Amino acid sequence: MNGERTHNMASAEEFGLWIRKLNTTDAPRARVVCFPHAGGSANFYFQFARRFPDLEVHGIQYPGRQDRRHEPFRNTIQELxxxxxxxxxxxxxxxxxxxxxxxxxxxxxxxxxxLEAMGNPPLSLFACGRVGPLISPDEKTYLKGKDAFLKEMALLGGMDNALLQDEEILDLVLPPMRADYRLAETYRGSPEKRLSVPIHVHIGNTDPKVTEAKAAEWQFATTGAFTMDTHEGGHFFFTDNSDRLIEAVNRSVEDALTTNA
Structure with missing residues (x-):
């Protein structure tokens, strides 16, 4: 019994390291789990989470940053x-x-x-600001020198330009950012790896990395429903322009719950 308690306690501790609750709601209809961009943290979604009064929102905290900065980076997206x-x-x-x-x-x-293989499939997957998983961009940003790497970060936005000039901040931000770029740029999808749940893709119309054609490739990653919406803005369009995206998430939850009722 003591061993069982130790196992459960360790599991709860590990769960809390990875999965951070970002809002509070009395009677949630569903749970939204948010996965950050390269170099990002769970708290990136804090303001986003406040837009869902009846959905419980959690953010994933990857190792190697903030309070997990002393943990090793993972080697692949698949490992994560x-x-x-x-x-x-x-x-x-x-x-x-x-x-x-x-x-x-x-x-x-x-x-x-x-999760599908484990018998606990999600209601849906929202993929923002990313080309389809079968596209392997021929990029090696993670190998670039500091100045070229910072130029890439500035191109995509998502980080205040003043912070990009702060050496102390950069010492904390650059290692996880570079490690995450390596994961994303070396990721190789498989045509056999297809979901059965709906995939909803959202992109910004001025995103310098993600065109509509490349984002539309997500449709080949599921046998279920597929939708794609283009918004005003760049790679991080929803930080300033999230109304339609919020509506889409709520609508997808309502549709799924109604269908499964």
Whole structure:
């Protein structure tokens, strides 16, 4: 019995390291789990989470940053996905929507694939600011020198330009950012890895990395429904322009719950 308590306690501690609750709601209809972009943290979604009064929102905290900065980076997107899915496999008290931005869309996709195999599929997957998982961009940003790497970060936005000039901040931000770029740029999808749940893709119309044609490739990653919406803005369009995206998430939850009722 003592061994069992130790196992459960360790599991709860590990769960809390990876999965951070970002809002409070009395009677949630479903749970939204958010996967950050390269270099991002769970708290990136804090303001986003406040827009869902009847959905419970959690953010994933990858190792190697902030309070997990002393933990080793993972080697592949698949490795990240496997660890997170293992934690979420028995999390069945509420239906789950997976929401990933940029690199986070790939991690969410890997988690969704594993959750389906474990018999706990999500209601849907939202993939923002990312080309389809079968597209392998010929980029090696993670190998670039500091100045070229910072130029890439400035191109995509998502980080205040003043912070890009702060050496102390950069010492904290650059290692996880570079590690995550390596994961995203070396990721290789498989045509056999297809979901059966709906995939909803959202992109910004001025995103310098993600065209409509490349984002539309997500349709080949599921046998279920597929939708794509283009918004005003760039790679991080929903930080300033999230109304339609919020509506889409709520609508997908309502549709799924109605269908499954």
């Amino acid at each position: 996905g496997a660890e997170i899915a293992q934690l979420m496999g028995d999390w069945k008290d509420l239906p789950i929507v997976l929401f990933g931005n940029s690199m986070g869309a790939l991690v969410a996709f890997e988690v969704a694939h594993r």
